[in-house]
Amino acid sequence: MNTRHQSKHIYSWYGKPMSSDRKLRTLQYKGILIKSERSQTETCIQLGEFVLVEGENADQPFVAQLLDLYEDGAQQKHAVVQWFSHITEVPQNKRKLLKREVSPQEVFFDQVPGYDTDIAVETIIKSVMVIPLRLGEALPIILNKEQTFYVKQSWDGKCFKPLSPDTFSKLKEANKKSGGSPNSLTKSPLHPLDIICSPKNETERVVRSVTKKKNVEMEIESKHSASKSSLSKERHSRRVANGMKTPTARKKLQLNSPTKSPRGKLSGSDVLELLGDDCDAMSEPSATKRKVKFTGILGSPPKMSCSNDEPKSTFDSAEHEQRLSDTIRLSPYSKVRDSSEEENLHTKEDTICLTGHQKLGGQSPLVTPRSHRRCAQKTSARIAEQISLLNTLESDKEEDFLSSSGSSYSSSEEEENEVLRTPKRNSKSSRIFSTPKSSRKSSVHTPAKTPKKTPLPATPKTPRNATPEIPKRSHAARKPASILEEARLRLHVSAIPESLPCREEEFQDIYNFVESKLIDGTGGCMYISGVPGTGKTATVHEVIRCLQQAAENDELPSFQFIEINGMKLTDPHQAYVQILELLTGQKVTATHAAALLAKLFSTPGPKRKTTVLIVDELDLLWTRKQNVMYNLFDWPTQKHSKLIILAIANTMDLPERIMMNRVASRLGLTRMSFQPYTYKQLQQIISSRLSNMKAFEEDAIQLVSRKVAALSGDARRCLDICRRATEICEFASQKNTSGIVRMAHITEAIDEMFSSPYINAIRSASLHEQIFLKAILAEFRRAGVEEATVQQVYHQHVALCRIEGMQSPTVSEIMAVCSRLGACRLLLVESSNKYLHMRVRLNISQDDVTYALKD
């Protein structure tokens, strides 16, 4: 859906180029104009403003501040940004450094080196607010979740630091600037009107004045709010129409009342911002209809109207909450609601009701929406105290909230917060009105809860079984005991050794390869082959571990590590799904995932780390068209992919054997093959695992190593034999207490694992089964073909029985004997519906049978 929306946006420069650089042939601009075709709206984002930048995960765009905008020689529009990190972008292990809960709305001033700050303009989604806060300040109640972020600390990849005063003021400045700067370009001119008035009685006057004017924007400065609360106001004012260039510290309440508004009185309230969206109004045939924008700074009126709004709008807002991907359409302009005049009427009435309700102390249920009632109840006590002070309705309320907050928090800083919080709470409850449960929870007195509330309405909306999956806890812990048990523990294949002996060279090669690619910021592939149990996966993991360590110590740029295993996929195409899920956490279908991944790796992604992808059991990703492999190896060759692939498989000549030329060529020539371990290496592996435990005789270890090296060179086998040997030893030592594994034990273990079961199976078979085997041999000898029908064998069998002087068996019995031997796979038999004509063949060599039947 993301892509769908984006395709309808046109990016163009705002204004003329400010400056140009002849040498670099770049032109710099002060703003970018984003035009959405669908909603016919335009947004202008200027330098210094905060924007959301499309990331690899559509659900979580990046936050950044625009620092520079320019067009390069190739007509590509570029932007230089200062990044802000979400908490989710901070590595898990670093998060605990914060020592506090972080709300999803909080971002960190990003000082991580290595992130590309130059992005394509097309990735900008929309503008947002980023408000700097002092460390220790509680987050204000969120007014507008997607639009507002808070920054308290900076993050430089290693630790969190409080914002330097410099940055703090810069950010603040940026906010003010953006607040005052034009945001929406409306075609009809708006005449800003700055009115500075005393808080109370004057407000009403102002309100009246507003009503008389057309296209009026008002700024009301209330004394009480003073400079501290300016932030909150400005945040909203920023969204309001143009022309305000008063980056003062004064609190501004901007009212942009619509053109022919007869209800200016209403809009005059500094609670409600009505934005006459002339742009939209023009496009619509009925001029009487106006767009009213409820930015919802403050309390009840916006909420009221919102609740009176058509359900559609509430849906819209709900939708908006759900996904940010509804980009520009839901940018500031998205707040524009169709509301007809009647609706406005309602609003007005409601407001009046509400004021009365406020005055009464908030007990009357009336028309007031539930959510507000709730809030009102909470605050009612305080409100009652100050009610006498109130003259004007809305400004009173504002004051009310303010003073109530002032009474609860002494510090001026916090007061500011509180001011922010109250309005936000209100407006939010209005927005989430469709989910009354969540809004009911809002409370003035528990600010800490408010941010947490955000995910709440989301959870019931996504009732997918994303359940955490944990097997039940154990009842009792294990107990490490004797030296043999300890040895066994260390010899288990799963035990991760501190280092991988005998693979130093391979380790170094892979390490160097990945490291160089990491440093260059490019992509590449490496193909690693080797028979099973030669430590391919272990070595690669070790490399990754070392690299991660290095990245943590800042010796390398940090990278993302993901792993897929061909055997753990049900279908080759599932690889896409897995990769995407590991990268971004999205769950989509295979085809969609492929498209998303292709897009991700082919576009110059902003702020993307290098990705190291391990593809284990590569041969299973083979498909007829080989498109999975093709894509995997094609991505790293893309210019911007930053993808390093380490492909692991068993066969050395896999690229030549099963891959098409185009796939093989993309895989490149960086190959590495793991040779089977030699006995010396195996010996070293065992000794290193055992470190200096005296559990094995030296000779015993050598015996195992030689034996395994001769057979397969599989380290797993070697370890398994040793483990089995300790068991045998333990079992034997119960009698004569010799706690060390000797040659005899090893031999026994080896015999157990490698002995052929056939001979034993034949020896322990019943007499007739043995005779039957003999009969088969005889028949083979007679016919000279290594295949016979049961009938022929039966004749031989009867003859043999006669020689032995035994009762000859019936046909049914012979059939049973035959099928039993067939079930053990001593014989290969055809399906039994051919009865006596069923063909029989030996599954073992004739010599084995004669040997087994000798006595």
Next chain:
Amino acid sequence: MVQRILRERFCHHHATGKPFGIEHQYRHLLELLKRTTVHGESNSALIIGPRGSGKTMLLNHVLKELMEIKQIRENLLEVHLNGLLQTNDKVALKEITRQLHLENVVGDKVFGSFAENLAFLLEALRKGDRTSSCPVLFILDEFDLFVHHKNQTLLYNLFDISQSAQTPVTVIGLTCRQDILELLEKRVKSRFSHRQIYLMNSFDFKQYIKIFKEQLSLPAEFLDESFAQKWNNNVQHLSEDKTVQDMLQNLFHYSKDLRSLHLLLMLALSNVTVHHPLITASDLHEASKQYRMDSKANIVHGLSVLEICLIIAMKHLNDVYEGEPFNFQMVYNEFQKFMQRKAHCMYNFEKPVVMKCCAALCWIVAVHRHKQLTCQTTCLAWSRKFRKRTGLVRHLNTYYNWS
């Protein structure tokens, strides 16, 4: 009485007493499972042995003993899979999730696609570690059938978990195929720990007799003690009886499978009534006769004269043409010739009658052959039928001569 029979029967269905001759394997398996449950060590093993050699019994015994330890009982999660039931990995995965009561199970149903389920299960198992999560015991009955699943994904994953530091698991496979290891893909094989427990039925005849006695004797806590005494004495007596021993020897030569012994004893036991309280040698003999009966020969015994004549005719044809297929006309001609030779005691049947008879034969004997014999079709079925009855025909001829 009947109650006693039922008791015995019960005995036969469940393996009685301790397993014998497999103490070594028993201890091996027990230790293995104990280590998994107590120490959280992951393992994998295969129990290999011919059918009826007591693989499942061994495992059940071990599990029973394990379950007696309280600590283990509370810890261990068991997952039983059968290759005949879980015919592909998708079904098997669902079954595993269901038996583990993982959280995507609603009621008895498991939702989600195959890929999701696999990812879910792997994730679930990966989350655990050696010390903190509950060990899981996977028992794969008919292990050889799991080998044929696509890519051996399930086996690979199970063995991979057992070889990595995840939730402790033990994978036990039960199979009767001796070549099972060759069926495993090399990477799957490498991950398998190569612990193989072989069950071979490697007892001799003396032990066989002992088993026979054990199986048949009544337990000491039987209600009517005097009767139990009598019964057990009788069993002892029987086991020393020459004819019974001969009969058992025959059976033993034929198959060492204990199930066949159980079957035989069941047949003998069903003759025991109030008036006939003890098993006699003749009972056993009768049972063995019944047991060893050849089904095909039995069918021939019940045929009518005409049918037998036809069979003989076909047999002739078969001998003459050395197994070449023949048709009804040929059979009929052969029959006519035969009639002319021995016309004295036989009616000359009309052709339609013979044909109908022939069809009936087809129906009775060659019903498994699912080949209808019509006038024109070749009777391949018949030619086959006769080859295997070389020994029988002589017998048939005499039978014919009698009538």
